Amino acid sequence: MQKVHIPRDMLAKALGADDVAAAIADEAKARKINIQIIRNSSRGLAWLEPFVEVESPKGRLGYGGVKVADVKALFDANFLSGGEHKLATGLVEDIPFLKKQERLTFARAGITDPVSLADYLAHGGFAGLKKALAMSGAEIVKEVTESGLRGRGGAGFPTGIKWKTVHDAKAAQKYVCCNADEGDSGTFADRMVMEGDPFMLIEGMTIAGLAAGATKGYIYCRSEYPFAIDTLNEAIAIATAAGWLGENIQHTDKSFSLEVRRGAGAYICGEETAMLESIEGKRGMVRAKPPIPALEGLFGQPTIINNVLSFCAVPFILAKGAKAYADYGMGRSRGTMPFQLGGNLNQGGIVEKAFGITLRELVEDFGGGPYMGKPLRAVQVGGPLGAYLSADELDIKMDYETLAAAGAMLGHGGIVVFDASVDMSAQARFAMEFCAVESCGKCTPCRIGSTRGVEVIDKIVKGENREANAILLEDLCVTMTDGSLCAMGGLTPMPVMSAFRKFPEDFGLPKQKKLAAE
Amino acid sequence: MPKISFAEFDSAHAAPVAEICLAHGNKPDHLLEILHDVQGKLGHVPQEVLPIIAKALNLSRAEVHGVVTFYHDYHQHPTGKHVIKICRAEACQSAGGFAVIAALEKATGTKLGETSADGRFTLEAVYCLGLCPMGPAALIDGKPVAAIKPKKVDALVKELA
Numbered sequence: 001m002q003k004v005h006i007p008r009d010m011l012a013k014a015l016g017a018d019d020v021a022a023a024i025a026d027e028a029k030a031r032k033i034n035i036q037i038i039r040n041s042s043r044g045l046a047w048l049e050p051f052v053e054v055e056s057p058k059g060r061l062g063y064g065g066v067k068v069a070d071v072k073a074l075f076d077a078n079f080l081s082g083g084e085h086k087l088a089t090g091l092v093e094d095i096p097f098l099k100k101q102e103r104l105t106f107a108r109a110g111i112t113d114p115v116s117l118a119d120y121l122a123h124g125g126f127a128g129l130k131k132a133l134a135m136s137g138a139e140i141v142k143e144v145t146e147s148g149l150r151g152r153g154g155a156g157f158p159t160g161i162k163w164k165t166v167h168d169a170k171a172a173q174k175y176v177c178c179n180a181d182e183g184d185s186g187t188f189a190d191r192m193v194m195e196g197d198p199f200m201l202i203e204g205m206t207i208a209g210l211a212a213g214a215t216k217g218y219i220y221c222r223s224e225y226p227f228a229i230d231t232l233n234e235a236i237a238i239a240t241a242a243g244w245l246g247e248n249i250q251h252t253d254k255s256f257s258l259e260v261r262r263g264a265g266a267y268i269c270g271e272e273t274a275m276l277e278s279i280e281g282k283r284g285m286v287r288a289k290p291p292i293p294a295l296e297g298l299f300g301q302p303t304i305i306n307n308v309l310s311f312c313a314v315p316f317i318l319a320k321g322a323k324a325y326a327d328y329g330m331g332r333s334r335g336t337m338p339f340q341l342g343g344n345l346n347q348g349g350i351v352e353k354a355f356g357i358t359l360r361e362l363v364e365d366f367g368g369g370p371y372m373g374k375p376l377r378a379v380q381v382g383g384p385l386g387a388y389l390s391a392d393e394l395d396i397k398m399d400y401e402t403l404a405a406a407g408a409m410l411g412h413g414g415i416v417v418f419d420a421s422v423d424m425s426a427q428a429r430f431a432m433e434f435c436a437v438e439s440c441g442k443c444t445p446c447r448i449g450s451t452r453g454v455e456v457i458d459k460i461v462k463g464e465n466r467e468a469n470a471i472l473l474e475d476l477c478v479t480m481t482d483g484s485l486c487a488m489g490g491l492t493p494m495p496v497m498s499a500f501r502k503f504p505e506d507f508g509l510p511k512q513k514k515l516a517a518e
Numbered sequence: 519m520p521k522i523s524f525a526e527f528d529s530a531h532a533a534p535v536a537e538i539c540l541a542h543g544n545k546p547d548h549l550l551e552i553l554h555d556v557q558g559k560l561g562h563v564p565q566e567v568l569p570i571i572a573k574a575l576n577l578s579r580a581e582v583h584g585v586v587t588f589y590h591d592y593h594q595h596p597t598g599k600h601v602i603k604i605c606r607a608e609a610c611q612s613a614g615g616f617a618v619i620a621a622l623e624k625a626t627g628t629k630l631g632e633t634s635a636d637g638r639f640t641l642e643a644v645y646c647l648g649l650c651p652m653g654p655a656a657l658i659d660g661k662p663v664a665a666i667k668p669k670k671v672d673a674l675v676k677e678l679a
Binding site for chain 1: 545546547548549550551553554575581584585588589590591592607608609610611612613644645646647648649650651652653655657660661662663664665
């Protein structure tokens, strides 16, 4: 029986994958052809969704951008046997966008059925956990530390050190929390992992639980990802029934249970202490640090908090060893990063590469530049709190330190491209407006500064006391950066000031020849 | 678990809401989940259910009110028949998101954050659905839609009506 693979990913659905799957099933029935439709995960080649794949002796063959109206023609072209058609991409593994990648976290993307435990096991799943079950907590922590893994959520804090802190803490109950609420604009790798490879997150969190001696974990997932929540719940039930979660995992004396908690549309809950408050059923108000959550986190107990991609890097590290992971990357940025190409690009999607790739390679070689032919003008790297880079900064290397030295940040690895039609004063204003909408209100620089920021930018653009207000905006941004309790208010000045300094002409100020030194 | 009496509440919602709370073990840390479930059942979270939830979870009414008003997801008033959540974040902006929002406001006769006078549409802003390579994106009655073009908006809205 010929197998037909159609992604069940939210983006594929948003472009009509469910209807295409139904149409293919109907057409096969009408033609009395026996097929099996598998709703697998997505390859992360967004512009090709819905991406239909069929099996051949040489490997999977793809048909990209399939619409219901194409289905009859595809059958006429005998696509089930790889027939020629204008949507045919040939061998999927040979598509340059995919072939040039170094996929560790996304190794199974597009290949397996997300909720098939058999698929997961057949593709290397739970190999890391099996090893971890035979190790002590301290040994696991050592392995993760040696891999050089750093938090993929923005701050880049060494994961091993965080885990060691929780491991060393004395408490009757410890927790592991996955921050799946870091849904920065332009980032979607978390969503794709949770929808496409949920067992990998379960495995990574369980290993964290073994490392720290925590028996209970929570995945706090933003409500904007409804399919991720459903898939996680389904996968947790399957893993628990099969003895990969719960009491006495795989007949050992180790236990770990997991629960998914839905967010409720508050961006601030991606801040780790606000997230803890939210899991406890409260308003997502940021906590002052110290105490750090590793010592006093969820319900006041020692808690490992990592984001989705950090946990998902762990199974590979345990299975293949710290060195295998650390062999990728540059400087102090070890391993790979799933970069996420979004916005105005011909070819958006997931590009997992070792650290050190340049922004130009990502947006031009992989992304194919802005669509509709207008030149690229700005790129925002690292989500809504990340800096805007101009077209002449594209040769920057993508790693934590290089970006920080350029006044930018890697954040979550989201890359949003804008073409020449963008008004950068509007983007700066939006950053302040977004901060005003999403601020938890606990500290003054963020709560009031953001609203004042919108007003000052409006005045500058209108030409009211332009020079004086420009100084005021700089001053306000310094106050927010230095005086805010968390990254929300503390980093909002990053997109604002990068837009303001690099694109002053959009604010009615004279164009600068060279960037002013910091 | 000791039985809690809800007899003092003169509300048709008392029994179903108390039942939802009980399904969550009357645990205060489940408040967000409980509110999601209440909204799923009633369509919104009316003021009259707050003291019921507060009693079940042994919280103050102010604490429950504080949570309901903090999170964007919870509606304190009935929504329109169709809820359209449209992304306002950067990636969708770069793909012409604001033009789509303007077209949606025109087609539904309502503004972002409001419900149309005829009660047919509620238009809401969301900040990222994770469909960033193929914006602008929206969730229409829970169904994701991507790569929306302004000129296609009329047809999208007509399909709902």
